[in-house]
Amino acid sequence: MPIPPQPAVAQFDGGCVFIDGAYAPLSEAKISLFDWGFTRSDATYDVASVWNGAFFRLDAHMERFFASLQSLRLQIPYTRDELRLILHGCVRAGGLKEAYVAMVCTRGVPPRGARDPRLAQNRFYAYALPYVWIAPRDKQLSGIDLFISERQRIGPESVDPRVKNYHWIDLVQSMFDAYERGHDTSCVVDAHGHVTEGPGFNVFVVRGGVVHTADRGVLEGVSRRTAIELCQRLGILLRIAPVPAADVRSADEVFLTSTGGGVLPIAKIDGQPVRQFPGPITARLHDAYWAMREEPAYRDPVDYQD
Template sequence: MSSDMNTGERVAYAGGEFVPEAKAAISILDHAVLYGDGVFETVLAWRGRLFRLDDHVRRFLRSCAAVALDCPVSGERLKELVMMTVRANGLADAYVKWILTRGSNGTPLMDPTGCVPNLVIMARPYIDRSSATGLRVKTVAIRRPPGQVLDAHVKSLNYLNLVMARIEARAAGADQALMLDVHGRVCEAPGFNVFVVTDGVLRTPRHDVLRGVTRDTVLRLAAELGRQVDETDLELYDAYTADEVFLTSTAGGLVPVVEVDGRRIGGGEPGPVLSTLQDAYLEALSSERWSTPIAGGVTGP
């Protein structure tokens, strides 16, 4: 199938070619299926541009190196394939995910010898995960594993602890989970980094967290806006007493939190620091400084 032909059916890259998404498949013996063995990355396309694509590709290749997984294409070729996938789906605003599985060696055994990695790329219309009124979050019993167990810098396919954290929070009636590390310090929300604002100072956890691209963007934008920023250890006290709390992710952007464990944060509505950062972030999304044009253009709405 031509990667430049938008037939109205979703198109994915799998098995070294572009195919209808419904026909994209991996083996049931793939170690991704058997053991959650693989890595992934997510990037946002906005107004025909891919936000911080180079940074996402570099982080993806670092994840590959950390788990001894050889990517079958170069970083430059990967960027081309991502662009081609977005183009093939005719999208200007898109949620783009690529996955590299360990592959299969024809047996259901854990030994990875002989496995051939498989690259999968998909693009969907942008999924708006923002909240105008803010989220109610709850700390959960499930802890974020320390780096000695599974380094949070690796975006691996083994996200079961994050899924269990979300299940626990939803069962308690909360919108989202707040995860602590094994020492009881504030760590992350599933799929999100955490920020608190107290007396105008912006702080975010530094231990056992993914170095999110959106997290990094917020730190840089805040510094440019003259805000004091600090990567540090945060206790629950810091979240409970903050003037503002918000979450960040590639898919969700900047999301306000208005309640933590039943405690109202600030005035119980999105705060002014977040509002200023959101404006700067939205401007950055499609700026030449921060984003890469999708070569060949798109035909999205």
């Protein structure tokens, strides 16, 4: 499907959506009540970020998005190059130097009375908003308190967690579990009590100088992958294997990874101080993450010239 020319810089200052094949202000970001993306969570999405005027690892986000589409038998009418231009267009039109950039595909609306998903026309949306942190800045400094909820993430046998999805009732309810007990955010476990992930992030622990993160039951976050690659680069020992909740509670360091903040140290688990906050390995990975964002190989600069 042909895509429109790049919109003017800051045409929709503060945020822009791409909907029905055109750029529009955020107030136009609406979907049908009958879209299965809404009634069945039958959708996939991805979120990339722009910092200092450039996307970070946009190819990795688009690759994951196309893999998710294929897995759910969804289709968008754009090639990878067109998708890239659309995402750039949203950021440019939003006039944003630091942005949260989403691409979304929903099943769409089947003909009235039909219940066959093959009859629905899939819908594609994209949008750019000002950058969204996974935790407020003041909280990051004073120290995030992560609650390990007993809720289980929906099983990978039911919904493949590597396909980025909106099956978030478990995650959202775990946030309420955390708030009701006075904590800042939450993560959930699997059927064996291993920590999986939280609402928008992967979880890492450091024990005896070795970095650990879950090998299964989680979204393979682009920031998780970045932290893993940085461990390899920096010669930090790494173990990708199930992480029991007890190992998180007794870790030397704990950190989260997310597009909404990169590498973020955790100060408390269930209200109890983590041994080191921010720990030395977390601090190295944090700094290396932000330095990597500036490396030309991972940067895709937005054109802000009219």
